[in-house]
Amino acid sequence: MNADALRGHMDALLLSVVEHEPLHGYAIIEALRERSGGALDVPTGTVYPALRRLERAGLLAGEWASDGGRRRRTYRLTDAGRKALAGERSAWRSFTTAIGRVLDPLR
Template identity: 65%
Template sequence: MKSDAVRGHLDGLLLAVLEPGPLHGYAIITAVQQRSGGVLDLRTGTIYPALQRLERLGLLSSDWETAGGRRRRRYALTDAGRRALAGERDSWHAFTSAIDAVLNPTRPLGTGG
């Protein structure tokens, strides 16, 4: 899927895959890819600036871990990040309901698929 399709939703995707617990960058990319059934394939050049921005905003925290003799940064949701994720989910549901109502005008708004 084109990266343009993810634009505007990247923050929510990153926050969602970090909800179960801390992950390092490559594991975040893998989690998004697995959860999307391989449809979403994020690049490191896309996620690392976003992770750093989310950390500056206080939605993520990070620390360093050593695994297999290599140091890597692990990211985790903060309480503010959990609240932001809830807001992202609410916004996503409202957005998809509105789009569905336009694409499927015979179905009343909010009745789902």
Template identity: 65%
Template sequence: MVSRMKADAVRGHLDGLLLAVLEAGPLHGYAIITSVLNRSGGALDLRTGTIYPALKRLERLGLLASSWEAVGARRRRRCYRLTDAGRRSLAGERADWREFTAAISAVLNPRSPA
């Protein structure tokens, strides 16, 4: 059984999550949500009201670019892809994450009693 993480647990890491799932190639919003859900083993279930403002913000910052894609005869959906700046930002997010998790791990799982 997979427990869902609290929304607050994602705060501060949302940009990195979005950039990471777009690293493999362009995706539309629902596919981004599904990718995060699948890659987290069901623990991270992002809401559309959370990701779309974040995607727009990342696009304004130049980390993502988007374009419209036709779906069937009458529908379109916006697809997002990483820019070169987005790839650099993702590398920084990963480095920050490693540093953060190492520090938290050192406190929660000390090698010897303090």
């Protein structure tokens, strides 16, 4: 998976993966890998800053928790995040339609 291809789609992925259950960063990375069938293996240096960015933007709400001695920051979708996710899904459909038409004009 080319890194540049992810540009501009990371937000949608992150919001989507915490849609139904709050998750912490490490679990988000695993969820992305599993749900994509192994195609997405996003490095920590991408995910953690992106989560903070989405939190600053008010789309995610983060909270510290601890499991034994391990600290975790768990993120849940805010109402604004839920709206943003709907917009991202819509944008994704428009995007794939537009690119698809250029790459496969016969279909």
